[in-house]
Amino acid sequence: MRTIKLILAYDGTAYAGWQVQPERTTLQGVLEAAIEKLTGVPTRTAASGRTDSGVHALGQVVTFNTESHHPVEVFQRALNAELPPDVAVLSAIEAAPGFHARRDAVRKRYRYVLYDGPVRDVFSRRYAWHVHQPLDVDAMHRAAAALAGTHDFSSFESSGAERASSVRTVYDISVRREPAPREEFLRVEVEANGFLYNMVRAIVGTLVEVGRKARPESWPGEVLEATDRSAGGQTAPPQGLFLVEVEYP
Amino acid sequence: MRTIKLILAYDGTAYAGWQVQPERTTLQGVLEAAIEKLTGVPTRTAASGRTDSGVHALGQVVTFNTESHHPVEVFQRALNAELPPDVAVLSAIEAAPGFHARRDAVRKRYRYVLYDGPVRDVFSRRYAWHVHQPLDVDAMHRAAAALAGTHDFSSFESSGAERASSVRTVYDISVRREPAPREEFLRVEVEANGFLYNMVRAIVGTLVEVGRKARPESWPGEVLEATDRSAGGQTAPPQGLFLVEVEYP
Numbered sequence: 290m291r292t293i294k295l296i297l298a299y300d301g302t303a304y305a306g307w308q309v310q311p312e313r314t315t316l317q318g319v320l321e322a323a324i325e326k327l328t329g330v331p332t333r334t335a336a337s338g339r340t341d342s343g344v345h346a347l348g349q350v351v352t353f354n355t356e357s358h359h360p361v362e363v364f365q366r367a368l369n370a371e372l373p374p375d376v377a378v379l380s381a382i383e384a385a386p387g388f389h390a391r392r393d394a395v396r397k398r399y400r401y402v403l404y405d406g407p408v409r410d411v412f413s414r415r416y417a418w419h420v421h422q423p424l425d426v427d428a429m430h431r432a433a434a435a436l437a438g439t440h441d442f443s444s445f446e447s448s449g450a451e452r453a454s455s456v457r458t459v460y461d462i463s464v465r466r467e468p469a470p471r472e473e474f475l476r477v478e479v480e481a482n483g484f485l486y487n488m489v490r491a492i493v494g495t496l497v498e499v500g501r502k503a504r505p506e507s508w509p510g511e512v513l514e515a516t517d518r519s520a521g522g523q524t525a526p527p528q529g530l531f532l533v534e535v536e537y538p
Numbered sequence: 539m540r541t542i543k544l545i546l547a548y549d550g551t552a553y554a555g556w557q558v559q560p561e562r563t564t565l566q567g568v569l570e571a572a573i574e575k576l577t578g579v580p581t582r583t584a585a586s587g588r589t590d591s592g593v594h595a596l597g598q599v600v601t602f603n604t605e606s607h608h609p610v611e612v613f614q615r616a617l618n619a620e621l622p623p624d625v626a627v628l629s630a631i632e633a634a635p636g637f638h639a640r641r642d643a644v645r646k647r648y649r650y651v652l653y654d655g656p657v658r659d660v661f662s663r664r665y666a667w668h669v670h671q672p673l674d675v676d677a678m679h680r681a682a683a684a685l686a687g688t689h690d691f692s693s694f695e696s697s698g699a700e701r702a703s704s705v706r707t708v709y710d711i712s713v714r715r716e717p718a719p720r721e722e723f724l725r726v727e728v729e730a731n732g733f734l735y736n737m738v739r740a741i742v743g744t745l746v747e748v749g750r751k752a753r754p755e756s757w758p759g760e761v762l763e764a765t766d767r768s769a770g771g772q773t774a775p776p777q778g779l780f781l782v783e784v785e786y787p
Contacts, residue, residue, distance in 0.1 A: 376660060412547075
């Protein structure tokens, strides 16, 4: 039995998220169908984490076990030929037996893309959240600093998930405007040892309140301390969110 | 009677091109429907030029005449509210009476985006042509220089259009690789006083033969001199093409 590790990019627009669901088109579903077509055997895959409907990935990591003897280059090429055009296998390697994309992950980075131009950008409508007010990116960046470090992030966790603990460590969080000619796009980048359900989208929804001057820069830190989801801003919509990369020991 | 000049951006993926056609969804069709909804009067629009199915615009110019007294800001806002999310009015101004987007255009710029990474880029599948071989961008740039200036561009004109003359003046043509992290994307930019049918796509299909070393750098100049469409490379697919801007006196 071999363990294969894939790095996937996908445009999540057309999918009901990562996880297999009956009667829905999911990323896990199309990937597992492609693997079965290649190996002839139904195969369960594990991702570093689920992504929700409409959320994208630049570097999702997926593992699966197989008895197949195909070289990894063949896996990559054959899966890319089989997968739809909005999913791509960026790399395929053989991992240590038993390596698991979710359990072995030590760090993940997400990006959230905002657009604050006065007129909609037709090319980014599936890949950014259009906020119809100019955002103060420096105020958002300073406010975000309060979220760095190890905290109980309950205020940034949507209900519906059951977790042993809401404590996570944010190693890096930044808010930057992209260079010209894309200066109407902002990137929120968050790197952490793990993420609660909707955590990045709740953080972004809260930082946007600072960016549009509806709340002071001190507010996201106060929301964090409240350990209560209702204290924070809205959950930002899914289309701006990208899973950028996953790190392993 | 007033003449209104609009600058439009659109994602052409979902459209059967600019021009109104029965039973097809076209950009002119959705724009004219939006104007009629706003003014109550069926209104014919003129674009700087037609774009084909799947071709995009960053700065298409459109004019129309109207008896409406709405301020131009109201036109812009109301049209954006009415238009689908893949079309946007970037600006609306009142032009000199009788100004015409096509007849008065003196110069246009098109961009063609190529992608030569080994694995497909899921986010650019509607906005670039994926060439499955590394392209020699410097060779393409040098070869393109032969097309600058005033020439009979018959070798880069698809049949189907009837024009008085195939002579056009190319003011600027360049092939550049985008800076990191987008270094697997190339941009062909062409500025001219006018374009023949499929001219940019025929030029790109020809330059790609140089880029992938199937033809020498001297070939595009020889194709030009042949004044015969069958002498050149394939017509590049529509999804890489963007009308960037249109200039007026």
